[in-house]
Amino acid sequence: MSEQKGYRPRFTGMPTLMRFPWAETFEGLDVALVGVPFDLGVTNRAGARHGPRQVRDFSSMIRKTNHVTMVSPKELCVIADVGDVPIDIFSIEKSLAIIEGFYGELHRTGAMPLSVGGDHLITLPILRGITRHRSVGLVHFDAHCDTEGSYMDNPFHHGTPFWHATTEGLIDPQRTVQIGIRGSLSDADQWAFSREAGMRVIGIEEYFDLGYKGVIAEIRRVVGDGPVYVTFDVDGLDPVYAPGTGTPEAGGFNMFEALHMVRALRGLDVIGADVVEVSPPFDPSGLTAIHAATILFELLCIMVEPWARKSR
Amino acid sequence: MSEQKGYRPRFTGMPTLMRFPWAETFEGLDVALVGVPFDLGVTNRAGARHGPRQVRDFSSMIRKTNHVTMVSPKELCVIADVGDVPIDIFSIEKSLAIIEGFYGELHRTGAMPLSVGGDHLITLPILRGITRHRSVGLVHFDAHCDTEGSYMDNPFHHGTPFWHATTEGLIDPQRTVQIGIRGSLSDADQWAFSREAGMRVIGIEEYFDLGYKGVIAEIRRVVGDGPVYVTFDVDGLDPVYAPGTGTPEAGGFNMFEALHMVRALRGLDVIGADVVEVSPPFDPSGLTAIHAATILFELLCIMVEPWARKSR
Amino acid sequence: MSEQKGYRPRFTGMPTLMRFPWAETFEGLDVALVGVPFDLGVTNRAGARHGPRQVRDFSSMIRKTNHVTMVSPKELCVIADVGDVPIDIFSIEKSLAIIEGFYGELHRTGAMPLSVGGDHLITLPILRGITRHRSVGLVHFDAHCDTEGSYMDNPFHHGTPFWHATTEGLIDPQRTVQIGIRGSLSDADQWAFSREAGMRVIGIEEYFDLGYKGVIAEIRRVVGDGPVYVTFDVDGLDPVYAPGTGTPEAGGFNMFEALHMVRALRGLDVIGADVVEVSPPFDPSGLTAIHAATILFELLCIMVEPWARKSR
Amino acid sequence: MSEQKGYRPRFTGMPTLMRFPWAETFEGLDVALVGVPFDLGVTNRAGARHGPRQVRDFSSMIRKTNHVTMVSPKELCVIADVGDVPIDIFSIEKSLAIIEGFYGELHRTGAMPLSVGGDHLITLPILRGITRHRSVGLVHFDAHCDTEGSYMDNPFHHGTPFWHATTEGLIDPQRTVQIGIRGSLSDADQWAFSREAGMRVIGIEEYFDLGYKGVIAEIRRVVGDGPVYVTFDVDGLDPVYAPGTGTPEAGGFNMFEALHMVRALRGLDVIGADVVEVSPPFDPSGLTAIHAATILFELLCIMVEPWARKSR
Amino acid sequence: MSEQKGYRPRFTGMPTLMRFPWAETFEGLDVALVGVPFDLGVTNRAGARHGPRQVRDFSSMIRKTNHVTMVSPKELCVIADVGDVPIDIFSIEKSLAIIEGFYGELHRTGAMPLSVGGDHLITLPILRGITRHRSVGLVHFDAHCDTEGSYMDNPFHHGTPFWHATTEGLIDPQRTVQIGIRGSLSDADQWAFSREAGMRVIGIEEYFDLGYKGVIAEIRRVVGDGPVYVTFDVDGLDPVYAPGTGTPEAGGFNMFEALHMVRALRGLDVIGADVVEVSPPFDPSGLTAIHAATILFELLCIMVEPWARKSR
């Protein structure tokens, strides 16, 4: 055999998330990277079921060290891609139960989940799986509050996860902040639940008045010091950054701001995070997946630091 | 027959503009939504003839209430999609006459038109049809002033509508403001007519110096209280928001600003409006149409309020 | 108003199927064109929910007379586009009931349905709605027999409609012919039901051995003279003709053959027909929809002739 | 300066047609390659104005020798790309006059034209420019006969060139053969002129009955020995080979057959040829342009052989 | 944890080739599926480096049993995806050595390789790695003979593998058959080496004269009973089946024929096979990868049968 040395350029090999190793088990992991290929909760265009695979592909472009915080996740934590949650492609209810079970098991091993969806409904069973016996804070980037009630007589769709999460006590609305809310409304009171429950809703108009630095201060003020979950719906971004999504809303924030805001959560007690609503069929350029992968990396960087400190 | 209840998700049914009802006649309408599938006026890439159909398709994503002003157009006015103006696909002159006739008839019924093009030349016959016997103010979002003279010996093309409109007394140049002007020039004096006629031209450099809030103040100062027509060429937007257009110009304003500026026209005496130059073949993502539909909705919201007040 | 005459080029106006009139009611129709925007039955890629709308758009290219048979459907029958069946986007079962109800009502008015899907599961409730009290023959173009059993414990998905239709006595397997079957199998006996029930299965290998003219003879031999339903899954076509579909299978028949075979059904007692599995997000060129629209026209032409004769 | 030798891979340099030299003048040329960026004659989708440029780009893939006939055009004739005919983008009539003048001048220098369009109307002024004082035979590959009368009161559109050419005596209908005709008809007698004038119309059904070898025999029988012009509308091809065209018609012949048929014209007295209706905006893959370029090369190969013989 | 059962639909999980297990080692394998992400050998458009990843993605659509031969590879052999060969992205020579070493090592374990490229040059080091001490027969589907000499002074590019393989005694030209050869030539004698060396070259013209069944007979006659390697360049297919490739040539065979021809190699002593020249950036539809994956499955089916017999 030749002794010539070989290399592994980024575009080669099995596309695990951010090129982290693949793991068949949760044991020994500090952070588990998970795909949730579920999109039965959408009310308009499907396709987010293909999100995990495309984000895995494009996430090969992510390198090892954060250029601002200089955090290198791999040096601080044991991280692996544990693959996709098995789902039931014909049943919202069964899939919710499966996802909850998967995350419950993951949680019991002590690992933190960083997930890629899938439509936004997946955040509900994730929270059910990892937040039992406590209400956590929520940092929620999105164009929609996702605190609606039933749609077409169905109580579980991608516009409802945080109505359920609040009602079930999984999140603390007083420590919940929703950033980037906009878009025409089905009803004048479509997002009334958010405000009435005590959530801090930063609509896009207020967002631009505060500026992203002002928004960061407000996020940190609202969520405070307790445990917090971060959920990033790519439709919070302006659609030019995320055309591949089911319900784009014109006029959102940009990727620089998104990365800056996520990075500014540094030091919070983040117990898990996700990026959702990447729908590859609607983005011929792949930019949505590149952006989702970059946000995943920023989320990972803020998750590993406190964890590393704790485990020392 | 089954008693099971059915629903009509947004992606179903006939794609009327913003899901308003279809009307065969103008009678009884407060606002008529009109498509003008004409693109013989372009000097470069054709395709805007397909604009009305694609905008209709993507406008299904528009819901009923404005999330900032809380205006619900349907509650204030009788609105319908009256379809496309019949055109002559082989003759600019004949099409101009047909379009003028269509809008003249519409105007006589008392309805206000909100149109989607089509190339920008369509605004000329629209103005001819609805402004007779008065010069109206004009709020004009665009990368180009469109006050050129003949091109290739042809006096009627998409770079000329406001030269004609001024010359014919359809618009009052002193009450005309053009926002977002930019791009390399065919001649140093390509837009001289605008300035010499007394129009307020806000080039993109001045735009960013003023900021969109400063621009809003300037728009309202110029147009004042009289009747005003609003015309929105999607190439005024930065091309990342409207790649599907015939003559994109790098470096424009963004969709948040566009929506904010249109919304800020609230209270003006808007007598009609249009969104033009959507050319589907050049946008594989469909974002241009999504954005055009969203601007149409903002335009509709500012049109219905004063109308509702007047008719009370 | 100008007296200039206007025209209505194909790319203008509301995109009804093949530019037939839009109807709010079934009354008085001989043939009802129907969209069924349902894709919850897919096992792989979703998107067929958007099929009816895209086929409507591209079907504007269809003109009025068949160039081979010289049939002009409009001259023989009253035909209209009755829009989309309302569906339940969250429930297969409820949607099945709604669709069955819709077609049952349509059937009672005496009109024949010509439908565009939607995934192939829709043919089951269509048959339930229109074939009660008799088993009809079936001409079935497809890459798959669609006579599977449950998948992931779900008995109703797009691989099962003809298992149910046979079991429920809606179709007569002895008068059923399936053309174009191919593709790797999940199980060696995946299509055993078809053969055991007595269906005539023409796999693609046999198809090319017989040639399309031989296949036509075989189709006519099997279905004979009784009432027959024709269902055309676009994945029966080679994928280059229908890239926009959920489960493409390499190596199918071409569009010339497809049109020829459909045309050759002339004279049969066709009681209804459909074209299914058009999934626009997977076809950047739009060819799938153009082809689906052309097949719809051929189906329409064979449906109107005997109908016209009967009603005389 | 470095003495390192440089190369010119196919994808580099100015994209002249098939990498032939660029010429500013017609003098000394045996064959002139011409682009005609005109599409005002279309009745549906525009875009063929961009055909010449895209075909130039993709034609870089053409190499120097025909792999079947072993003809190397460059060794037999002086060939150059003379660029695009200047056109009037706002007037069909003026453009017709300009194109006719251009080809007339070209013809007087003794060069043969091989052109790329542009919509099919361009063949009319080309014929006017090069066939004066004689009626030539015509080999016409197309889905449409293009012998219609006025459409929307306009006598000059892309469905009419051969009505005019016959009427004006530019072509001899007895020596005209039209291959691949198909598609639904606007009127039952849409192509009656062709048959009544004596043209040989080979519809696609007959085409497949004869087989491409039978068709070749028929073509040669009809056109005989006199001078002949060859016009190839890419919509004669099945749409999977030419999705980038304005009026695709399902179910045509394939590229192997197209190349074979053109090649079989070897030895005829071909006085000019064209490939038309390439509309880049409707083909995201570029295949239409690749195919058009390959057909151009086959046409060139049959044009240079007799020319070379004559000039010896 | 929930007891709800989960499923793994095709679009989920890590995309290994045809959903076979992933293996870190060659030990115990009968067939090793390998990706070779190398494209430095191209002379025109790059991109085949991304082939293995995209084919992996789309190969999830392959199921377990061949619908014609009823072979289920997994039941006959131990098969795994061993990932991508590490390569040197800056050096053809080093990459050739690395690839040769990789396959040499694989060969020594006794496993047969089934590979996906990468440009066609990869077949040279594969043959070097697995055929030492014997010349094997070659079944070669392609538009090009790939027996050229140097291009731009470089002896190793994707047009040369079989010149080297013959010269090095890796293949026996008398038992080599090349199917589908076509396209304009750089030189009249571009493929002279093939014929002079004794290879059987079936150009596309002869291909269609023989018909695919005649071609099959000829292939089997030429290669006879000895060991044979099968290499499938997707540009052998007509470009409509494989637009995603570097040097498409108009007018090839179709996918039905390709699958039929591969399947007809059943019973030969196939020692390895590959599918090459899939270049994802040039195929917006993904069909090229779907087709490549389907060919891979047919190749696998013919490889496992004799192997299974031998090992019994």
Add this chain to the structure above:
Amino acid sequence: MSEQKGYRPRFTGMPTLMRFPWAETFEGLDVALVGVPFDLGVTNRAGARHGPRQVRDFSSMIRKTNHVTMVSPKELCVIADVGDVPIDIFSIEKSLAIIEGFYGELHRTGAMPLSVGGDHLITLPILRGITRHRSVGLVHFDAHCDTEGSYMDNPFHHGTPFWHATTEGLIDPQRTVQIGIRGSLSDADQWAFSREAGMRVIGIEEYFDLGYKGVIAEIRRVVGDGPVYVTFDVDGLDPVYAPGTGTPEAGGFNMFEALHMVRALRGLDVIGADVVEVSPPFDPSGLTAIHAATILFELLCIMVEPWARKSR
């Protein structure tokens, strides 16, 4: 011949850069526009070899006068497109030598080069060709510093040009400013060379803190009055403005800012400039090429003014 006057719309004719004349020689030119179709230096996705051709195509949209500075380059200088540098498609080293030789020869004629790539490695041989015997200042727009060392044991790739340029004394690091740097790092010290050598590195975080006007001041402060070269890697732009590039990095500056910054270099002693890393296969919309062309025009405008002054 007809006397009808013809026109040359932008989309017609041979696509030279910005429609400047084509020149076969450098003699007499003040500014030479050059394409460098080389991409062997990429570490990830290839495709920039096709950049020059696509930018030429889209640059037809550039008109003659700068709308802010009112500079009309053609009135001040003799400018021509001299085509593409011949390259060696198989060897980085040979290509570097060829490019250096080409630019050395160009430089000796006294012309200034304005180039379009190609990957960023091309700037090294350009600098070698035009800066001998002096170190020039560098204004470098990019997401990456490109001052890395070897990658996969290769010292010459697109991440290294400015390491070599500094080491070879071609640029003065004290007069070098790098704007827009961002993205995850392969190593914490990936860009250490830049800072240690004394370059002014403006990361994107600092960029947004300073604002583009502050950045302009800083650029002018650093480069001062001496000769300066400007290099613009399109991946410095936010990826929504340049999806067609090999290594996009989320969160960059926008096109308005880019144009403003380039324009603000007015008055500097610019001796040459380039725009690199345009990779057409990854941008289905063509926006990247439109933007690259617009930046080229701004660069040209700042190059011609001082030149015009000097030569007077």
